[in-house]
Amino acid sequence: MLAALALAAAACGGSDTRTPSGSPVTGGTFTHALGADPGVLDPATGVLTATNLVLSVAYESLVTVDANGAIAPWLAEKWEVRPDAVTFTLRKDVTCSDGSELTPADVAANVNHITDPATKSPVNGVLVPAGMKATADDAAGTVTFTTPKPFSFILESARSIFIVCGKGVKDRASIARATSGTGPYTLTEAVPGDHYTFAVRREHAWGPGGATAKDLPDKVVLKVVPNEQTAANMLVAGTINGAVFYGADRVRMEQTPGVTATKLPNGQAQFFYHQGDDRPTKDPALRKALTQAVNLKELGGIVTGNTGGPATGMVTEPRPCKGDSVAGHVPAFDLAAATAALDAAGWKPGADGVRTKDGKRLKLRYLYVTTRGAGVQAGAEYLAAAWKKAGVEIELKGVLDTKLAESLNATQDWDVVYLPIGVNLPSQLIGFLSGPAAPKGGNFAHLSNTAYTDLVTEAMRTPGPDGCARWLQAESALFDNADLVPVADMTVLQAAKGATYDMSMGLLNPSTFRLTQGG
Structure with missing residues (x-):
């Protein structure tokens, strides 16, 4: 879905x-x-x-x-x-x-x-x-x-x-x-x-x-x-x-x-961390370090072919809640700070450069769709190279879009997934960002962000624009916790x-x- x-x-x-x-x-x-x-x-x-x-x-x-x-x-x-x-x-x-x-x-x-x-x-x-x-x-x-x-x-x-x-x-x-x-x-x-x-x-x-x-x-x-x-x-x-x-x-x-060529908004480019109990990315310290190790501006240019813009939120225009929920809630690129954070989280470099903790290598499977264009493939390779510099081993797992739902929800064979989303109401995201985890529910990344759910509950009680401040704060709470990482606002070209x-x-x-x- x-x-x-x-x-x-x-x-x-x-x-x-x-x-x-x-x-x-x-x-x-x-x-x-x-x-x-x-x-x-x-x-x-x-x-x-x-x-x-x-x-x-x-x-x-x-x-x-x-x-x-x-x-x-x-x-x-x-x-x-x-x-x-x-x-x-x-x-x-x-x-x-x-x-x-x-x-x-x-x-x-x-x-x-x-x-x-x-x-x-x-x-x-x-x-x-x-x-x-x-x-x-x-x-x-x-x-x-x-x-x-x-x-x-x-x-x-x-x-x-x-x-x-x-x-x-x-x-x-x-x-x-x-x-x-x-x-x-x-x-x-x-x-x-x-x-x-x-x-x-x-x-x-x-x-x-x-x-x-x-x-x-x-x-x-x-x-x-x-x-x-x-x-x-x-x-x-x-x-x-x-x-x-x-x-x-x-x-x-x-x-x-x-x-006649007209540029139109087309959803958000972003990636999610799997937070299942058996996943290393359940640890927020690791997620934040991984996020800090990536130059998101460069990544956004790659995945959109330089046709997008800075990420501003999770809902596509014309959205009911105007405002930027991203600015100030995603750490800036700093590889030195990222590696120091990985050290502090107990992930120490091994002999081959790959970090380990409690005898386990820091190896992540990165899931993406191969049919979304060359930029998505290039973005996957860019991410793998960026995280390798931080001591992370990445397995790139490209699938056809017809197989994405199976990998995402049924087999759950991923740790990070690149998944653009396009909705026009923040309420349309609730089932994907909270509630029962896959495969029993739509919460494919196993997110459990109390701040998000509390803010959404409060926002739902307020009709229309009056609740927008809470909706934007709810999105920001996801970014603060590195549950997902906004990369870019995407566009398409309508030609006639x-x-x-x-x-x-x-x-x-x-x-x-x-x-x-x-x-």
Whole structure:
């Protein structure tokens, strides 16, 4: 689950490095690259980047965020918030792709389906708060979400819930390769591994900020293009209109005439220490010494290809709590101080330079995904070299992303793991950073930070922004204890040619699709 979230984290905002040319064109087909096949298209199972990118063309949420990151109306026109409940009043002009009216009962059914233990939805407890229930009042046009205890982001969490309506509510199997949503497009053809074609709904008139489907392209094609270099070639040739780039082709896109390149936030690069009872990294003194032995600025430049920035926290923009939870809570690079701390912790250099304590060598297994680009591999090698200078033996353990969850949770065969995370609410991290340890729970690193859990408990009682000081302090408590080490804030590059469009939270905003002449 966490690996999937780590892939799904771009957000709105950013800066254009080139401006589009040409005037808008009516009709036509907008084509966007899709990095992988999305698989099943039921929003209740959507955890992968590719899946949610497809879903965002056909489905909408109750609320969205505006340019300043504030919650704004979408399918809901207004709301009332209490510490453990939020009541939404729906717009009255919204219809589903099958022509039926969107009802509060439809919305309630979405939440209750996800939180029903029998469905085993992977977004339950992450995108949708654990234990949340929904009740509808169709006569009043309202739906109410409640949680067992006060939940500070009960309103904000609604922006991550795609609303299934119409026939899809009663027959979830029908949307495995189809869509049943309120969005401006509906899926008309699904060819797994190749492409997904959508047709416009001209009657759509309830987009964010009053957007309508009047000037949208007739069709949208999401073309499966797993190779970024191939996607770059297709964009330059004009056979696709948009793509998102993580790796080396970013520079090429920024320098290509006619291509609009926009840098977007994309989660946080960081590594975690395993704190199981049998692990040397259970000792905070060792974790802090290991952290101090690494030049994190250099490491951040390597893993991001110098496309990121200094780490500022654990939540991606647009995040509800502004501020830097990292500064002053991570020790500065100092190899001499690190080696002195290792000595003080009882780890003494052996004849071959590797430190030992109580007859055990200081050997750590470093887990990372090999398919995340050359920077991740280079970063692993950089870390191994840095820790070798401090007297640590490192075994690099690279795995495919399909094997990460098994290594992370089931076999537990790692001591340090490089794991970018992309979430937009701090509450979405709680299950990974506290509670039952893997394999019984989502706490894969076996963290047990009392300061973090106390601060989170207090923050959860306070609605929205009023609890932000505690949320930021909770993150800082993790860094103070060297439970994990923030390396860099990452970015991706959104590139377009012959078209303009926006992305938010790693999702497409179909209401902004426009084809252009001379692009």
